[in-house]
Amino acid sequence: MAQPAGGEAGGGGDADLGRYRSPLVSRYSSPEMAFNFSEAKKFSTWRRLWLYLARGERMLGLPITEEQLQEMESQLENIDYKMAAEEEKKLRHDVMAHVHTFAHCCPKAAAIIHLGATSCYVGDNTDLIVLRDGFDILLPKLARVISRLAGFAQEHAAHPTLGFTHYQPAQLTTVGKRCCLWIQDLCMDLRNLERARSELRFRGVKGTTGTQASFLQLFEGDHSKVEELDRLVTEMAGFQQTYMVTGQTYSRKVDIDSVAVLSSLGASVHKICTDIRLLANLKEMEEPFEKEQIGSSAMPYKRNPMRSERCCSLARHLMMLVLDPLQTAAVQWFERTLDDSANRRICLPEAFLTADVILSTLQNITEGLVIYPKVIERHIRQELPFMATENIIMAMVKAGGNRQDCHERIRVLSQQAAAVVKQEGGDNDLMSRVRSDPYFSPIHGQLQLLLDPSSFIGCAPQQVVRFLEQEVGPMLVRYASQMEGKVELEL
Structure with a gap:
């Protein structure tokens, strides 16, 4: 159903500023959803339903003429809202107010509007x-x-x-x-x-x-x-x-x-x-973040x-x-x-x-x-050495070391590195400590590989591909013709 002229969300003259308006309509919502719940949609649909009822009743033998139906159809959008408001004030019944208003502009069909309905x-x-x-x-x-x-x-x-x-x-x-x-x-x-x-x-x-x-x-x-x-x-x-x-x-x-x-x-x-x-x-x-957007009235740097x-x-x-x-x-x-x-x-x-x-x-x-990849990388560098300790232990064992001895040595070095981070505000220097400890010399050449972030992400990339291909893609097929268009926010 087409939106009538002047039906834009948030419209209205200066007089509207003296009355509360829901921000959902005046500030945020799309014109199509605002119209869907509008008075114009509601009351024109009422009239359409009265037409459907009369049309069905005629098809089944009630004495309703085609002329009456055409008269109703010609007045579906011609709603005298002022008259409807006056009728409702008098009758204290919104449906009957609109029955009378519809009947007023459909004198030939007046007798059969709302026939049998509640x-x-x-x-x-x-x-x-x-x-x-x-x-x-x-x-x-x-x-x-x-x-x-x-x-x-x-x-x-x-x-x-x-x-x-x-x-x-x-x-x-x-x-x-x-x-x-x-x-x-x-x-x-x-x-x-x-x-x-x-x-x-x-x-x-x-x-x-x-x-x-x-x-x-x-x-x-x-x-x-x-x-x-x-x-x-x-x-x-x-x-x-x-x-x-x-x-x-x-x-x-x-x-x-x-x-x-x-x-x-x-x-x-x-x-x-x-x-x-x-x-x-x-x-x-x-x-x-828009070029001229302001994040804070007091703190210009904020985003x-x-x-x-x-x-x-x-x-x-x-x-x-x-x-x-x-x-x-x-x-x-x-x-x-x-x-x-x-x-x-x-x-x-x-x-x-x-x-x-x-x-x-x-x-x-x-x-x-x-x-921001560089920030992400920095955060990984700060935490990955601790996460890599198990890999370091396993590499040392493969190189002939004793697991319990290795565990104790890496535990001590980890606590020292944690103290630098937490107490001194410094960077995580666990790997520097491992590199300078002769005990770990058998795996010094492997440390860069052991700290490669891509070796810590498991099956995540494959999961993404399978999920998008097998679940998401098929769900979106029926909406393929409605995917175009970007949203630009006015506020």
Whole structure:
């Protein structure tokens, strides 16, 4: 559905500055996601659903004319919002306000608009359409992030870097292998979003408490026509299936499924961007930094990872939003209660808008990630001698030495080198001590080889290649036509 003119996110005149506007729309989100949750999309979809209902009812024999249908179709986008607001203020009912507003511009069709339906026919079915379209916006964005990271991982598949456990130096890994840990989480998210999208069904035409009693009455007790109407409207709305049983609403567990996968995505993005922030502190990796960007108003030298910080900040909000649909589903009394409405008006749009923001921002980050090999090498040099002690012991044993004697000698030298690093702030001089100790003379010629970082990365490069080829590549095939385009952040 095309976005109407003037529908850009964050637009508005000076009068808007005197009212709160959600930063998700005014500052961050994409125009397409902002429009997906807009009033224009919502109310024009209501009208479209009324048209589908009337069209289906005519096909099944109710006295509705083609002229009435054409009149409705001609007015789908011609919504008098001022009149609708006045009607809602008077009626205290948003759906009936829009029924009256639609009827006002469709005098010939007025009598058959909303025939047999309840408010949730337009409300819930529109929500399901919007959720479906929201996933369709997010999925290619997530695929693009995975694709960008896959290119980065492939480029650095064999580039040794210091690994960390407990944020303490551990065995070496590679830059590409670490990136694959991020990609794997995002691939799980891609599968989760695809599943949630594919499992969405339509509420269809179910009536006031889900029994379809009003439609059975319209069709004079013909159950087959009631079922066929449900099928026709569902098909016109672009869905393959309906929820076979509902109360007045579709089960609010559907909202849990939708928001849960987005909250899970938020956790993945938070972890990735936290890693980037920590690596930025180590000066091993940086997100894009604009030529005129200011990192601090007081400290001109700073290059803060503000994009990653923004992702973490918004991801925390996204992770918390799943609590809303969980509690809403838990307190839906019997066939429905209205305490879901106000909550869902907030949490569902915010979940998709927030996911949209963090994916766009993460794409921008991944399209400009840089590493600093010399810094990475320096950190490896500082820690690798300690990690190489076992290799040194094994080499000495092969040269005829005694393992226990060698272990004690290397232990003493390691403690001396550690004291230089920790107490004096010096560089790790363990290898200099080994080279100057006659005991290790049988392997002095091997030390350079024993300290080659590439001998400490195990199967990391091969793992990267296999993972990208066998898992990531096939997942991205269906999005191949949507991979183009870079993200430029305005703020």
